[in-house]
Amino acid sequence: MTVATDIPATIRPSSETLLTAGQGKPRNMGQLVRWLLLFIGGIIMIMPIAYMISTSLKWPHEVYNVNLIPEEPTIENYTYVLEDGRFYWWFVNSIIIATITTICNLFFDSLVGYTLCKFRFPGRQIVFIAILSTLMIPTEMLVIPWYLMSQSFGWLDSYWGIMFPGLMTAFGTFLMKQFFESVPDEFIEAARIDGLNELQIWWTVAMPLVKPALAALAIFVFLGNWTAFLWPLIVTNSTEMYTIPVGLSGFGDEADVAWELIMTGAAISTIPTLVVFLIFQRFIIRGVVMAGLKG
Amino acid sequence: MANLAVRNLMKSYGQTEVLHGINLDVADGEFVVLVGPSGCGKSTTLRMIAGLEEITAGEVMIGDRVVNNLEPKERDIAMVFQNYAIYPHMSVKKNIAFGLRTSKMSKPEKEARIQEVAEILDMQLLLDRKPNALSGGQRQRVAIGRAMVRDPAVFLFDEPLSNLDAQLRTQMRLEIKKLHQRVGNTIIFVTHDQVEAMTMADRIVIMKDGHIQQVGTPAEVYHQPTNAFVAQFIGAPSMNMLPGTLSGDGVQLQGGRSFKTNQTRETSLEVLVGVRPDDLTLEAGQSILSGKVTVREPLGPETLIYVETASGEIIAKASGRAPPEVGEAVELSADLSNLHIFDADSGNVLR
């Protein structure tokens, strides 16, 4: 096992925990109970995914059997979904929307979060509270104003229409503000003396120091948009503009929901989320901020 | 390089005034140390010179320019912080080069300059390392390198050695002093450690509660302190303060001795008689105090003795080879010219 050297010692697994983790037998009752609970938790987490994959490998007539192993496994569903032109479009739509939204969130949330964190200006607290208070308004309440807004601006059934409510989020701003608190003012002042302007300081000094937060935010926003259902359903009309969740929900015909196809699409659509997670999670475990300060 | 002047500098945070009119002249190439207890306004003064803190009132001049309204980068200064503030995501070389980002030098010129600085600081072999692979002393050297690389008119240091262990601190102290002798830039150095101040400074500025107490060379502030605060702040162990009364040209110490001084007052005056442990010995001389030894601290060449007297516990110096026993009664003497007499009310030295 390799341990990144810049992880603070406190969260780096000690040789002791590594050893105990390697031992096969529980040491006492307490540990046994803990393992059991974790095991049950693990099963609960993995079941939906197992069923998704299992169902995607079944023929339609077998879908309502609860058996985990398909009687006659088939990849027919995969060929069908991948050859169906619609799925291809939904996939592309989802990728474009989730990617652009993620990039915008990383940019705007951190810019605003940084400003709120590191600059003292009149009304700063009020702006911050105003941003936070929007967290308390549920999406369900917002979709109607959003819809009316999109309608009057002519954004219905377009990428822009799907994306605009999520390009900046209060949660992301809050998260980034909190993380910028951990960037010492001395870094910023040193850069100021070295002659950088405030935008350069934000980009070249502060941003690299909050990479773990950016990675977490990226994963969060990407997943949130990848799985978003309600708003894309409302704002889109034409099949070509659907995102994956909206499109998949309509698979099948009026009489019957084609679960095996929905599950196939869902299984395929987990791949990008896995990729995003694998790309960004390595930043999360690297806490780099403190390394430049006193040691 | 340039001289620096601070004129009637004041700072308030809201209603609280923390600096009450600082006046200071620093000559070109001078090494000035601001020293004082924590919270006395040293950092605030330095940060106002750097342009990191708004100036409430007064003027800062670098060279012959008033820089009050200039950005930090336009003031031709560089600053080294207590926590180093070197960027963890950049290599040592990048960190040093960072100081040149906005300079107009050509690439090869920059490269040469970085190598030159690395050589002065003896860091050539560390250039490709990341800060987390450096020791505390090396990190601080990188921070100094980043400041040096631009060859600023004035270097500002804010307690740069506080995070280092004692041995490294002594070593870096020497290195910074040598560096100053070599490059000759004006330096303003902030510390709360009077030893650092005494050993490094051309001139020391002693501050307390937002006021300057005294400005002078290390010898001046040690031998001619202007008030009781400076007298006790500079020098370790601290100067003994013996309460007494001055009338005519004689001092009557509380609980005992009286002796003649070089001061004369018509009316009697409450005073503090200051005498450094170094000047208070068991050898023959004008007897000042007597008492019993309570504790001995052998330092090798000499032994500090704590003596319980009528004026409280007093520290004095005894021989390292044959110090008095604990419990022994001793007679402490001093040369009268080494006594400092302060007004008990104002704390100012009597002249």
Ligand SMILES: Nc1ncnc2c1ncn2[C@@H]1O[C@H](COP(=O)(O)OP(=O)(O)O)[C@@H](O)[C@H]1O
């Ligand atoms: N941002 C601030 N807001 C209010 N008071 C401050 C602020 N910064 C410093 N002070 C006060 O100013 C005084 C001087 O602080 P400082 O210059 O940091 O002292 P030091 O001599 O220890 O460097 C202290 O009493 C401190 O409490």
Ligand SMILES: [Mg+2]
């Ligand atoms: Mg300070």
